[in-house]
Amino acid sequence: MGAIEQQTGTDKANLDVFSSTLQQLAKTDKQIVVVTSDSRGSGKLTPFANKFPAQLVEVGIAEQNLIGVAAGLASTGKKVFAVSPACFLTARALEQIKNDVAYSDNPVKVIGISAGVSYGALGSTHHSLHDYAVLRAVNNITVVAPADNFETERAITLAAGSPHPFYIRFGKKVMPLLDANNTSFEFGKGRIIREGGDVILIATGEAVYPALQAAEKLLSDDDVHATVISMHTIKPLDYELLAKVAASGSPIITIEEHSVYGGLGEACASFLLESGYHNKFKIVGIPDEYTVTGSQVEILNHYGISGEGIAATVMELLGVSH
Protein backbone atom coordinates (compact mmCIF):
# COMPACT_ATOMS: atom_id res chain seq x y z
CA MET A 1 0.00 0.00 0.00
CA GLY A 2 1.20 3.49 -0.53
CA ALA A 3 3.05 4.14 -3.75
CA ILE A 4 1.26 6.44 -6.12
CA GLU A 5 -0.32 4.31 -8.76
CA GLN A 6 1.24 5.19 -12.07
CA GLN A 7 -0.91 7.02 -14.59
CA THR A 8 -2.11 4.03 -16.53
CA GLY A 9 -3.54 5.71 -19.56
CA THR A 10 -6.92 4.39 -18.46
CA ASP A 11 -7.32 7.11 -15.83
CA LYS A 12 -10.16 9.45 -16.47
CA ALA A 13 -11.56 12.59 -15.02
CA ASN A 14 -13.89 11.65 -12.16
CA LEU A 15 -16.65 13.37 -14.07
CA ASP A 16 -16.22 10.91 -16.95
CA VAL A 17 -16.64 8.06 -14.49
CA PHE A 18 -19.66 9.82 -13.00
CA SER A 19 -21.20 9.90 -16.47
CA SER A 20 -20.39 6.28 -17.37
CA THR A 21 -21.64 5.09 -13.97
CA LEU A 22 -24.93 6.91 -14.50
CA GLN A 23 -25.27 5.36 -17.94
CA GLN A 24 -24.63 1.94 -16.43
CA LEU A 25 -27.32 2.51 -13.81
CA ALA A 26 -29.82 3.98 -16.27
CA LYS A 27 -29.64 0.90 -18.48
CA THR A 28 -31.54 -1.15 -15.95
CA ASP A 29 -33.19 1.54 -13.86
CA LYS A 30 -35.70 3.80 -15.58
CA GLN A 31 -36.12 5.76 -12.36
CA ILE A 32 -32.73 7.39 -12.88
CA VAL A 33 -33.30 10.96 -14.08
CA VAL A 34 -30.67 13.58 -14.79
CA VAL A 35 -31.61 17.25 -14.62
CA THR A 36 -29.35 19.81 -16.31
CA SER A 37 -29.28 23.57 -16.81
CA ASP A 38 -27.46 23.96 -20.14
CA SER A 39 -24.76 21.95 -18.36
CA ARG A 40 -24.83 18.57 -20.07
CA GLY A 41 -21.59 19.24 -21.93
CA SER A 42 -19.65 20.39 -18.89
CA GLY A 43 -21.18 17.48 -16.96
CA LYS A 44 -19.95 15.02 -19.63
CA LEU A 45 -23.55 13.98 -20.03
CA THR A 46 -24.00 14.37 -23.77
CA PRO A 47 -23.68 10.56 -24.23
CA PHE A 48 -26.26 10.06 -21.46
CA ALA A 49 -28.59 12.56 -23.13
CA ASN A 50 -28.23 10.76 -26.46
CA LYS A 51 -28.76 7.25 -25.04
CA PHE A 52 -31.48 8.04 -22.54
CA PRO A 53 -33.34 11.09 -23.86
CA ALA A 54 -36.41 10.22 -21.80
CA GLN A 55 -34.34 10.25 -18.62
CA LEU A 56 -32.86 13.70 -19.07
CA VAL A 57 -34.70 16.87 -18.14
CA GLU A 58 -33.28 20.17 -19.37
CA VAL A 59 -34.46 23.35 -17.64
CA GLY A 60 -32.27 25.93 -19.37
CA ILE A 61 -29.98 28.30 -17.51
CA ALA A 62 -32.00 28.37 -14.29
CA GLU A 63 -30.25 26.71 -11.35
CA GLN A 64 -32.85 27.51 -8.71
CA ASN A 65 -35.50 26.04 -10.93
CA LEU A 66 -33.20 23.06 -11.56
CA ILE A 67 -33.10 22.15 -7.87
CA GLY A 68 -36.82 22.79 -7.32
CA VAL A 69 -37.75 20.63 -10.31
CA ALA A 70 -35.31 17.96 -9.15
CA ALA A 71 -36.92 17.96 -5.71
CA GLY A 72 -40.37 17.49 -7.22
CA LEU A 73 -39.17 14.66 -9.44
CA ALA A 74 -37.44 12.99 -6.50
CA SER A 75 -40.54 13.27 -4.33
CA THR A 76 -42.26 10.74 -6.61
CA GLY A 77 -39.57 8.09 -6.16
CA LYS A 78 -37.33 9.00 -9.06
CA LYS A 79 -33.58 8.81 -8.51
CA VAL A 80 -32.62 12.32 -9.46
CA PHE A 81 -29.18 13.70 -10.22
CA ALA A 82 -29.19 17.51 -10.53
CA VAL A 83 -26.04 18.47 -12.37
CA SER A 84 -24.61 21.96 -12.78
CA PRO A 85 -21.45 23.87 -11.86
CA ALA A 86 -20.86 23.76 -8.10
CA CYS A 87 -20.49 27.55 -7.94
CA PHE A 88 -24.04 28.18 -9.14
CA LEU A 89 -25.77 25.28 -7.38
CA THR A 90 -24.42 25.96 -3.93
CA ALA A 91 -24.76 29.73 -4.03
CA ARG A 92 -27.71 30.74 -6.16
CA ALA A 93 -29.74 27.57 -5.53
CA LEU A 94 -28.74 27.23 -1.88
CA GLU A 95 -32.20 27.96 -0.57
CA GLN A 96 -33.69 25.32 -2.83
CA ILE A 97 -31.08 22.83 -1.60
CA LYS A 98 -31.74 23.78 2.02
CA ASN A 99 -35.55 23.73 1.90
CA ASP A 100 -36.69 21.67 -1.06
CA VAL A 101 -34.01 19.00 -0.87
CA ALA A 102 -32.50 18.75 2.63
CA TYR A 103 -35.27 20.00 4.93
CA SER A 104 -38.00 18.20 2.97
CA ASP A 105 -35.78 15.11 2.66
CA ASN A 106 -36.29 14.80 -1.08
CA PRO A 107 -33.51 12.44 -2.13
CA VAL A 108 -31.91 14.62 -4.82
CA LYS A 109 -28.25 13.98 -5.59
CA VAL A 110 -26.91 17.47 -6.12
CA ILE A 111 -23.86 17.13 -8.34
CA GLY A 112 -21.55 20.14 -8.23
CA ILE A 113 -19.23 20.03 -11.22
CA SER A 114 -16.06 21.99 -12.04
CA ALA A 115 -15.76 22.75 -8.34
CA GLY A 116 -13.08 24.58 -6.39
CA VAL A 117 -11.00 26.60 -8.81
CA SER A 118 -11.42 24.19 -11.74
CA TYR A 119 -12.58 27.09 -13.88
CA GLY A 120 -9.28 28.89 -13.26
CA ALA A 121 -9.10 32.16 -15.16
CA LEU A 122 -12.87 32.47 -15.48
CA GLY A 123 -12.56 33.99 -12.03
CA SER A 124 -14.38 34.05 -8.72
CA THR A 125 -17.91 33.96 -10.15
CA HIS A 126 -17.06 30.47 -11.34
CA HIS A 127 -15.13 29.24 -8.30
CA SER A 128 -16.80 27.36 -5.48
CA LEU A 129 -14.72 27.81 -2.38
CA HIS A 130 -17.72 27.99 -0.10
CA ASP A 131 -19.71 24.86 -0.90
CA TYR A 132 -18.47 22.62 1.93
CA ALA A 133 -18.94 25.47 4.38
CA VAL A 134 -22.53 26.30 3.47
CA LEU A 135 -23.65 22.71 3.10
CA ARG A 136 -21.99 21.63 6.34
CA ALA A 137 -24.34 24.09 7.99
CA VAL A 138 -27.39 22.58 6.32
CA ASN A 139 -29.01 19.73 8.17
CA ASN A 140 -29.77 16.43 6.42
CA ILE A 141 -27.42 16.40 3.45
CA THR A 142 -24.36 14.21 3.05
CA VAL A 143 -21.38 16.07 1.57
CA VAL A 144 -18.97 14.03 -0.52
CA ALA A 145 -15.91 14.79 -2.66
CA PRO A 146 -14.58 11.66 -4.39
CA ALA A 147 -10.84 11.68 -4.91
CA ASP A 148 -10.38 9.23 -7.75
CA ASN A 149 -12.24 7.14 -10.31
CA PHE A 150 -12.83 4.33 -7.83
CA GLU A 151 -14.36 6.57 -5.17
CA THR A 152 -16.46 8.23 -7.87
CA GLU A 153 -18.00 5.00 -9.11
CA ARG A 154 -18.72 3.89 -5.54
CA ALA A 155 -20.15 7.24 -4.45
CA ILE A 156 -22.51 7.53 -7.41
CA THR A 157 -23.70 3.93 -7.24
CA LEU A 158 -24.31 4.06 -3.49
CA ALA A 159 -25.90 7.51 -3.54
CA ALA A 160 -28.29 6.42 -6.31
CA GLY A 161 -29.66 3.79 -3.96
CA SER A 162 -30.01 6.09 -0.96
CA PRO A 163 -33.38 7.62 -0.02
CA HIS A 164 -31.68 10.79 1.29
CA PRO A 165 -30.07 13.95 -0.13
CA PHE A 166 -26.44 14.15 -1.18
CA TYR A 167 -24.08 16.81 -2.43
CA ILE A 168 -21.29 15.29 -4.49
CA ARG A 169 -18.52 17.53 -5.74
CA PHE A 170 -16.33 17.02 -8.80
CA GLY A 171 -13.42 18.81 -10.40
CA LYS A 172 -12.30 18.44 -13.99
CA LYS A 173 -8.84 16.92 -13.79
CA VAL A 174 -7.86 13.41 -14.82
CA MET A 175 -7.27 11.60 -11.55
CA PRO A 176 -4.87 8.69 -11.05
CA LEU A 177 -6.08 5.75 -8.96
CA LEU A 178 -4.93 6.37 -5.39
CA ASP A 179 -4.62 2.83 -4.14
CA ALA A 180 -5.60 -0.20 -6.19
CA ASN A 181 -5.44 -2.52 -3.16
CA ASN A 182 -7.86 -0.54 -1.03
CA THR A 183 -11.31 -1.40 -2.27
CA SER A 184 -13.29 -0.30 0.75
CA PHE A 185 -15.69 2.56 0.42
CA GLU A 186 -18.38 3.62 2.82
CA PHE A 187 -19.89 7.09 3.23
CA GLY A 188 -18.68 8.65 6.45
CA LYS A 189 -15.56 6.48 6.58
CA GLY A 190 -12.24 8.01 5.55
CA ARG A 191 -9.86 5.84 3.56
CA ILE A 192 -6.25 5.45 4.66
CA ILE A 193 -4.37 5.66 1.38
CA ARG A 194 -0.89 5.54 2.85
CA GLU A 195 0.45 4.77 6.31
CA GLY A 196 3.31 6.81 7.74
CA GLY A 197 2.81 8.28 11.14
CA ASP A 198 5.30 11.16 11.40
CA VAL A 199 2.63 13.46 10.08
CA ILE A 200 -1.03 12.97 9.14
CA LEU A 201 -2.29 14.46 5.87
CA ILE A 202 -6.07 14.55 5.65
CA ALA A 203 -7.38 15.65 2.28
CA THR A 204 -10.57 15.52 0.30
CA GLY A 205 -11.57 15.34 -3.34
CA GLU A 206 -8.95 16.20 -5.91
CA ALA A 207 -6.68 17.52 -3.16
CA VAL A 208 -5.87 13.96 -2.05
CA TYR A 209 -3.55 13.40 -4.97
CA PRO A 210 -1.22 16.34 -4.21
CA ALA A 211 -1.22 15.15 -0.57
CA LEU A 212 0.04 11.79 -1.79
CA GLN A 213 2.67 13.51 -3.93
CA ALA A 214 3.75 15.46 -0.87
CA ALA A 215 4.05 12.22 1.09
CA GLU A 216 6.37 10.77 -1.57
CA LYS A 217 8.47 13.91 -1.59
CA LEU A 218 8.68 14.03 2.21
CA LEU A 219 9.90 10.46 2.26
CA SER A 220 12.52 10.86 -0.43
CA ASP A 221 13.79 14.30 0.57
CA ASP A 222 13.50 14.24 4.35
CA ASP A 223 12.77 10.67 5.46
CA VAL A 224 9.45 11.89 6.86
CA HIS A 225 6.75 9.23 6.80
CA ALA A 226 3.29 10.65 6.18
CA THR A 227 -0.08 9.06 6.61
CA VAL A 228 -2.50 10.12 3.87
CA ILE A 229 -6.23 9.94 4.33
CA SER A 230 -8.87 10.48 1.69
CA MET A 231 -11.69 12.03 3.70
CA HIS A 232 -14.19 11.74 0.86
CA THR A 233 -17.16 12.37 3.16
CA ILE A 234 -16.97 15.78 4.77
CA LYS A 235 -20.33 15.40 6.46
CA PRO A 236 -20.82 13.21 8.41
CA LEU A 237 -17.12 13.31 9.26
CA ASP A 238 -15.28 10.15 10.32
CA TYR A 239 -14.66 11.06 13.98
CA GLU A 240 -13.52 7.57 14.81
CA LEU A 241 -10.68 7.70 12.32
CA LEU A 242 -9.77 11.24 13.37
CA ALA A 243 -9.54 10.21 17.01
CA LYS A 244 -7.44 7.21 16.07
CA VAL A 245 -4.86 9.16 14.07
CA ALA A 246 -4.82 12.10 16.49
CA ALA A 247 -4.01 9.76 19.38
CA SER A 248 -0.53 9.31 17.91
CA GLY A 249 0.18 12.95 18.74
CA SER A 250 1.59 13.55 15.26
CA PRO A 251 0.98 16.88 13.52
CA ILE A 252 -2.15 16.99 11.39
CA ILE A 253 -2.51 18.89 8.13
CA THR A 254 -5.76 19.14 6.22
CA ILE A 255 -5.83 19.94 2.51
CA GLU A 256 -8.81 21.03 0.45
CA GLU A 257 -9.57 23.03 -2.70
CA HIS A 258 -11.89 25.27 -0.70
CA SER A 259 -11.76 28.29 1.56
CA VAL A 260 -9.81 27.70 4.76
CA TYR A 261 -13.03 28.76 6.44
CA GLY A 262 -15.76 26.27 7.14
CA GLY A 263 -14.52 23.30 5.18
CA LEU A 264 -12.77 20.01 5.95
CA GLY A 265 -10.06 21.70 8.01
CA GLU A 266 -12.35 23.50 10.41
CA ALA A 267 -14.57 20.42 10.65
CA CYS A 268 -11.54 18.41 11.80
CA ALA A 269 -10.30 21.20 14.06
CA SER A 270 -13.53 21.55 15.97
CA PHE A 271 -13.76 17.83 16.58
CA LEU A 272 -10.15 17.57 17.72
CA LEU A 273 -10.37 20.53 20.05
CA GLU A 274 -13.67 19.43 21.55
CA SER A 275 -12.22 15.97 22.09
CA GLY A 276 -9.16 17.26 23.88
CA TYR A 277 -6.53 16.61 21.20
CA HIS A 278 -3.83 19.22 20.91
CA ASN A 279 -1.81 18.01 17.95
CA LYS A 280 -0.02 20.62 15.91
CA PHE A 281 -2.57 21.53 13.26
CA LYS A 282 -2.65 23.39 9.97
CA ILE A 283 -5.37 23.98 7.38
CA VAL A 284 -4.22 24.21 3.76
CA GLY A 285 -6.78 25.82 1.47
CA ILE A 286 -7.63 29.12 -0.17
CA PRO A 287 -7.29 32.12 2.16
CA ASP A 288 -9.80 34.91 2.68
CA GLU A 289 -8.51 37.34 0.04
CA TYR A 290 -9.15 38.36 -3.56
CA THR A 291 -8.25 35.03 -5.15
CA VAL A 292 -5.15 35.22 -7.30
CA THR A 293 -5.97 34.99 -11.00
CA GLY A 294 -4.72 32.31 -13.36
CA SER A 295 -5.29 28.72 -14.38
CA GLN A 296 -6.38 26.13 -11.84
CA VAL A 297 -2.82 24.82 -11.51
CA GLU A 298 -1.42 28.33 -11.10
CA ILE A 299 -3.95 29.15 -8.40
CA LEU A 300 -3.35 25.88 -6.55
CA ASN A 301 0.42 26.29 -6.72
CA HIS A 302 0.11 29.86 -5.53
CA TYR A 303 -1.67 28.74 -2.38
CA GLY A 304 0.49 25.69 -1.76
CA ILE A 305 -2.13 23.13 -2.69
CA SER A 306 0.45 21.06 -4.53
CA GLY A 307 2.87 18.28 -3.68
CA GLU A 308 5.68 20.78 -3.16
CA GLY A 309 3.55 23.26 -1.30
CA ILE A 310 2.11 20.71 1.08
CA ALA A 311 5.55 19.19 1.73
CA ALA A 312 6.90 22.64 2.56
CA THR A 313 4.02 23.26 4.96
CA VAL A 314 4.70 19.93 6.66
CA MET A 315 8.36 20.76 7.16
CA GLU A 316 7.43 24.13 8.57
CA LEU A 317 4.97 22.57 10.98
CA LEU A 318 7.60 20.03 12.03
CA GLY A 319 9.88 22.97 12.76
CA VAL A 320 12.43 22.10 10.12
CA SER A 321 13.43 24.89 7.80
CA HIS A 322 15.12 24.17 4.49
Next chain:
Amino acid sequence: MISEKDLQQKSLEYRKRILHYIYKAKAGHTGGSLSCVDILAVLYNNILNVSADNFSDPDRDRYIQSKGHSVEALFVVLADRGFFPETDLETLCQYKSHYIGHPTRKVYGVEQNTGALGHGLPISVGTALAAKLDGKSYRVFTLLGDGELPEGSNWEAALTASHYKLDNLCAIIDHNKLQISGTTADVCNTDPIDEKFKSFGWEVRHVDGHDFNVLNDTFQSIPFASGKPNLVIAHTIKGKGISYMENQLKWHHGVPTKEEYATAEQELDLALAAF
Protein backbone atom coordinates in the same frame (compact mmCIF):
# COMPACT_ATOMS: atom_id res chain seq x y z
CA MET B 1 -20.68 60.43 -33.21
CA ILE B 2 -18.87 58.34 -35.76
CA SER B 3 -20.19 57.34 -39.14
CA GLU B 4 -21.65 54.05 -40.20
CA LYS B 5 -18.63 53.40 -42.37
CA ASP B 6 -16.23 54.04 -39.49
CA LEU B 7 -18.24 51.73 -37.28
CA GLN B 8 -18.14 49.03 -39.91
CA GLN B 9 -14.39 49.33 -40.13
CA LYS B 10 -13.92 49.46 -36.38
CA SER B 11 -16.06 46.41 -35.85
CA LEU B 12 -13.85 44.42 -38.22
CA GLU B 13 -10.79 45.55 -36.32
CA TYR B 14 -12.46 44.67 -33.03
CA ARG B 15 -13.12 41.19 -34.39
CA LYS B 16 -9.47 40.79 -35.33
CA ARG B 17 -8.40 41.70 -31.82
CA ILE B 18 -11.00 39.51 -30.13
CA LEU B 19 -9.73 36.53 -32.10
CA HIS B 20 -6.10 37.47 -31.50
CA TYR B 21 -6.49 37.52 -27.73
CA ILE B 22 -8.61 34.37 -27.62
CA TYR B 23 -6.12 32.59 -29.83
CA LYS B 24 -3.24 33.74 -27.64
CA ALA B 25 -4.95 32.89 -24.32
CA LYS B 26 -6.20 29.59 -25.75
CA ALA B 27 -9.50 30.38 -24.07
CA GLY B 28 -12.48 32.59 -24.55
CA HIS B 29 -16.12 32.87 -25.49
CA THR B 30 -15.67 33.41 -29.17
CA GLY B 31 -19.16 33.15 -30.66
CA GLY B 32 -20.90 35.40 -28.16
CA SER B 33 -18.20 38.07 -28.38
CA LEU B 34 -18.60 38.19 -32.14
CA SER B 35 -22.38 38.39 -31.89
CA CYS B 36 -22.41 41.37 -29.51
CA VAL B 37 -19.39 43.40 -30.58
CA ASP B 38 -21.35 45.54 -33.06
CA ILE B 39 -23.74 46.51 -30.30
CA LEU B 40 -20.81 47.46 -28.07
CA ALA B 41 -19.24 49.41 -30.93
CA VAL B 42 -22.36 51.56 -31.27
CA LEU B 43 -22.86 52.00 -27.53
CA TYR B 44 -19.29 52.99 -26.68
CA ASN B 45 -18.61 55.10 -29.77
CA ASN B 46 -21.92 56.86 -30.22
CA ILE B 47 -24.36 56.43 -27.38
CA LEU B 48 -22.89 56.14 -23.91
CA ASN B 49 -21.84 59.24 -22.07
CA VAL B 50 -18.89 57.40 -20.61
CA SER B 51 -15.19 57.68 -21.32
CA ALA B 52 -11.83 57.15 -19.70
CA ASP B 53 -12.02 60.78 -18.53
CA ASN B 54 -15.45 60.75 -16.91
CA PHE B 55 -15.50 57.22 -15.56
CA SER B 56 -15.69 58.40 -11.95
CA ASP B 57 -18.34 61.01 -12.74
CA PRO B 58 -21.54 60.04 -10.88
CA ASP B 59 -23.56 61.37 -13.82
CA ARG B 60 -21.97 59.08 -16.42
CA ASP B 61 -24.06 56.54 -18.30
CA ARG B 62 -23.56 52.97 -17.12
CA TYR B 63 -22.99 49.86 -19.19
CA ILE B 64 -23.29 46.58 -17.30
CA GLN B 65 -22.58 43.39 -19.21
CA SER B 66 -24.78 40.65 -17.85
CA LYS B 67 -23.47 38.10 -20.35
CA GLY B 68 -20.06 38.45 -18.76
CA HIS B 69 -18.59 35.55 -20.70
CA SER B 70 -18.32 37.77 -23.79
CA VAL B 71 -15.65 39.71 -21.98
CA GLU B 72 -13.27 39.76 -24.93
CA ALA B 73 -15.60 42.05 -26.86
CA LEU B 74 -15.88 44.39 -23.87
CA PHE B 75 -12.13 44.49 -23.22
CA VAL B 76 -11.30 45.19 -26.85
CA VAL B 77 -13.82 48.03 -27.07
CA LEU B 78 -12.69 49.54 -23.75
CA ALA B 79 -9.07 49.43 -24.91
CA ASP B 80 -10.02 51.14 -28.17
CA ARG B 81 -11.81 53.84 -26.18
CA GLY B 82 -8.63 54.49 -24.22
CA PHE B 83 -9.56 53.02 -20.85
CA PHE B 84 -6.27 51.08 -20.77
CA PRO B 85 -3.44 50.33 -23.17
CA GLU B 86 -4.34 47.74 -25.76
CA THR B 87 -1.14 45.84 -24.95
CA ASP B 88 -2.53 45.04 -21.49
CA LEU B 89 -4.74 42.50 -23.19
CA GLU B 90 -1.73 40.41 -24.15
CA THR B 91 -1.90 39.13 -20.56
CA LEU B 92 -5.48 37.87 -20.94
CA CYS B 93 -6.07 34.90 -18.58
CA GLN B 94 -2.45 34.78 -17.45
CA TYR B 95 -1.26 34.32 -13.88
CA LYS B 96 -1.93 37.47 -11.85
CA SER B 97 -3.47 39.35 -14.79
CA HIS B 98 -6.64 41.29 -14.03
CA TYR B 99 -7.78 40.60 -17.57
CA ILE B 100 -9.57 37.34 -16.83
CA GLY B 101 -12.37 35.44 -18.53
CA HIS B 102 -15.13 37.66 -17.15
CA PRO B 103 -15.46 41.39 -16.45
CA THR B 104 -14.05 42.57 -13.13
CA ARG B 105 -13.78 46.05 -11.67
CA LYS B 106 -10.02 45.56 -11.37
CA VAL B 107 -10.12 46.61 -15.04
CA TYR B 108 -10.65 50.32 -15.59
CA GLY B 109 -13.92 50.89 -17.37
CA VAL B 110 -15.75 47.85 -16.05
CA GLU B 111 -18.80 48.80 -13.99
CA GLN B 112 -19.63 45.49 -12.34
CA ASN B 113 -18.15 42.05 -11.81
CA THR B 114 -20.25 39.65 -13.81
CA GLY B 115 -20.01 36.11 -15.15
CA ALA B 116 -22.77 34.32 -13.29
CA LEU B 117 -25.74 34.85 -15.58
CA GLY B 118 -28.89 36.56 -14.45
CA HIS B 119 -27.22 39.28 -12.38
CA GLY B 120 -26.87 42.18 -14.78
CA LEU B 121 -30.50 43.17 -15.00
CA PRO B 122 -31.18 43.41 -11.23
CA ILE B 123 -27.98 45.44 -10.72
CA SER B 124 -28.94 47.68 -13.63
CA VAL B 125 -32.40 48.19 -12.19
CA GLY B 126 -30.84 49.31 -8.92
CA THR B 127 -28.45 51.65 -10.69
CA ALA B 128 -31.23 53.15 -12.82
CA LEU B 129 -33.47 53.48 -9.78
CA ALA B 130 -30.74 55.45 -8.01
CA ALA B 131 -30.78 57.97 -10.89
CA LYS B 132 -34.51 58.42 -10.41
CA LEU B 133 -34.12 58.77 -6.63
CA ASP B 134 -31.37 61.36 -7.06
CA GLY B 135 -32.98 63.24 -9.95
CA LYS B 136 -30.05 62.41 -12.21
CA SER B 137 -30.30 61.98 -15.95
CA TYR B 138 -27.82 59.20 -16.59
CA ARG B 139 -28.97 56.03 -18.33
CA VAL B 140 -28.17 52.40 -17.68
CA PHE B 141 -27.60 49.85 -20.43
CA THR B 142 -27.27 46.15 -19.86
CA LEU B 143 -26.57 43.32 -22.28
CA LEU B 144 -28.11 39.89 -21.75
CA GLY B 145 -27.69 36.63 -23.61
CA ASP B 146 -30.83 34.97 -24.89
CA GLY B 147 -29.91 31.73 -23.15
CA GLU B 148 -29.71 33.70 -19.93
CA LEU B 149 -33.39 34.59 -19.89
CA PRO B 150 -34.62 31.50 -17.98
CA GLU B 151 -32.84 32.77 -14.87
CA GLY B 152 -35.74 33.85 -12.67
CA SER B 153 -33.87 36.90 -11.37
CA ASN B 154 -34.36 38.52 -14.79
CA TRP B 155 -38.12 38.36 -14.47
CA GLU B 156 -38.09 39.58 -10.89
CA ALA B 157 -36.01 42.56 -12.01
CA ALA B 158 -38.27 43.13 -15.03
CA LEU B 159 -41.13 43.65 -12.60
CA THR B 160 -39.18 46.10 -10.43
CA ALA B 161 -38.13 48.04 -13.53
CA SER B 162 -41.65 48.68 -14.72
CA HIS B 163 -42.98 49.17 -11.19
CA TYR B 164 -40.52 52.04 -10.75
CA LYS B 165 -41.09 53.30 -14.31
CA LEU B 166 -37.40 53.07 -15.18
CA ASP B 167 -37.42 54.59 -18.65
CA ASN B 168 -33.72 55.37 -18.11
CA LEU B 169 -32.98 51.64 -18.26
CA CYS B 170 -32.27 49.85 -21.51
CA ALA B 171 -31.86 46.08 -21.56
CA ILE B 172 -30.47 44.60 -24.76
CA ILE B 173 -30.85 40.94 -25.57
CA ASP B 174 -28.14 39.49 -27.81
CA HIS B 175 -30.60 37.24 -29.57
CA ASN B 176 -28.27 34.88 -31.41
CA LYS B 177 -30.61 31.93 -30.83
CA LEU B 178 -27.85 29.69 -29.49
CA GLN B 179 -26.50 28.78 -26.08
CA ILE B 180 -24.15 25.94 -25.05
CA SER B 181 -26.22 22.77 -25.45
CA GLY B 182 -28.21 23.80 -28.48
CA THR B 183 -30.59 26.40 -29.83
CA THR B 184 -32.47 28.43 -27.25
CA ALA B 185 -35.65 27.02 -28.77
CA ASP B 186 -34.51 23.45 -28.03
CA VAL B 187 -32.93 24.03 -24.62
CA CYS B 188 -35.62 26.20 -23.05
CA ASN B 189 -38.04 27.99 -25.29
CA THR B 190 -38.53 31.61 -24.24
CA ASP B 191 -40.58 32.77 -27.24
CA PRO B 192 -42.29 35.12 -27.57
CA ILE B 193 -39.75 37.28 -25.72
CA ASP B 194 -41.35 40.55 -26.84
CA GLU B 195 -44.84 39.67 -25.64
CA LYS B 196 -43.49 38.53 -22.29
CA PHE B 197 -41.67 41.81 -21.65
CA LYS B 198 -44.58 43.86 -22.98
CA SER B 199 -46.88 42.16 -20.52
CA PHE B 200 -44.36 43.03 -17.81
CA GLY B 201 -44.75 46.71 -18.74
CA TRP B 202 -41.72 47.20 -20.99
CA GLU B 203 -41.51 48.95 -24.35
CA VAL B 204 -39.87 46.62 -26.86
CA ARG B 205 -38.01 47.08 -30.16
CA HIS B 206 -36.66 44.43 -32.53
CA VAL B 207 -33.47 45.37 -34.38
CA ASP B 208 -30.86 43.81 -36.59
CA GLY B 209 -27.96 43.63 -34.14
CA HIS B 210 -25.42 44.06 -36.91
CA ASP B 211 -27.00 47.10 -38.57
CA PHE B 212 -25.17 50.15 -37.25
CA ASN B 213 -27.70 52.70 -38.44
CA VAL B 214 -30.63 50.86 -36.94
CA LEU B 215 -28.76 50.35 -33.66
CA ASN B 216 -27.82 54.04 -33.57
CA ASP B 217 -31.34 55.23 -34.29
CA THR B 218 -32.88 52.85 -31.81
CA PHE B 219 -30.59 53.79 -28.93
CA GLN B 220 -30.96 57.50 -29.79
CA SER B 221 -34.70 57.23 -29.40
CA ILE B 222 -34.60 56.06 -25.77
CA PRO B 223 -36.89 56.34 -23.90
CA PHE B 224 -39.18 54.61 -26.37
CA ALA B 225 -42.12 55.55 -24.15
CA SER B 226 -42.16 57.80 -21.13
CA GLY B 227 -42.25 55.87 -17.85
CA LYS B 228 -41.48 52.47 -19.37
CA PRO B 229 -38.25 50.47 -19.30
CA ASN B 230 -36.73 49.83 -22.73
CA LEU B 231 -35.97 46.44 -24.24
CA VAL B 232 -33.99 46.04 -27.45
CA ILE B 233 -34.13 42.55 -28.90
CA ALA B 234 -31.06 42.52 -31.11
CA HIS B 235 -31.21 39.76 -33.70
CA THR B 236 -27.64 38.65 -34.11
CA ILE B 237 -25.53 35.84 -35.49
CA LYS B 238 -23.34 33.91 -33.11
CA GLY B 239 -19.80 33.90 -34.52
CA LYS B 240 -20.70 36.78 -36.85
CA GLY B 241 -18.02 37.76 -39.35
CA ILE B 242 -16.12 34.48 -39.57
CA SER B 243 -17.73 32.22 -42.14
CA TYR B 244 -17.08 28.90 -40.46
CA MET B 245 -18.05 30.15 -37.00
CA GLU B 246 -21.42 31.65 -37.84
CA ASN B 247 -24.36 29.88 -36.19
CA GLN B 248 -22.16 26.99 -35.09
CA LEU B 249 -22.66 25.65 -31.58
CA LYS B 250 -19.06 24.63 -31.10
CA TRP B 251 -17.83 28.21 -31.28
CA HIS B 252 -19.57 29.17 -28.04
CA HIS B 253 -16.20 28.73 -26.37
CA GLY B 254 -14.25 27.24 -29.22
CA VAL B 255 -10.65 28.36 -29.68
CA PRO B 256 -9.37 28.41 -33.27
CA THR B 257 -6.48 26.21 -34.32
CA LYS B 258 -3.53 27.82 -36.07
CA GLU B 259 -5.10 27.15 -39.48
CA GLU B 260 -8.54 28.29 -38.42
CA TYR B 261 -7.06 31.44 -36.95
CA ALA B 262 -5.23 32.18 -40.19
CA THR B 263 -8.44 31.72 -42.19
CA ALA B 264 -10.33 34.03 -39.85
CA GLU B 265 -7.65 36.71 -40.13
CA GLN B 266 -7.72 36.41 -43.91
CA GLU B 267 -11.47 36.85 -44.02
CA LEU B 268 -11.30 39.94 -41.83
CA ASP B 269 -8.35 41.42 -43.71
CA LEU B 270 -10.19 40.94 -46.95
CA ALA B 271 -13.22 42.77 -45.58
CA LEU B 272 -11.00 45.53 -44.20
CA ALA B 273 -9.29 45.97 -47.57
CA ALA B 274 -12.59 47.34 -48.88
CA PHE B 275 -12.19 50.46 -46.71
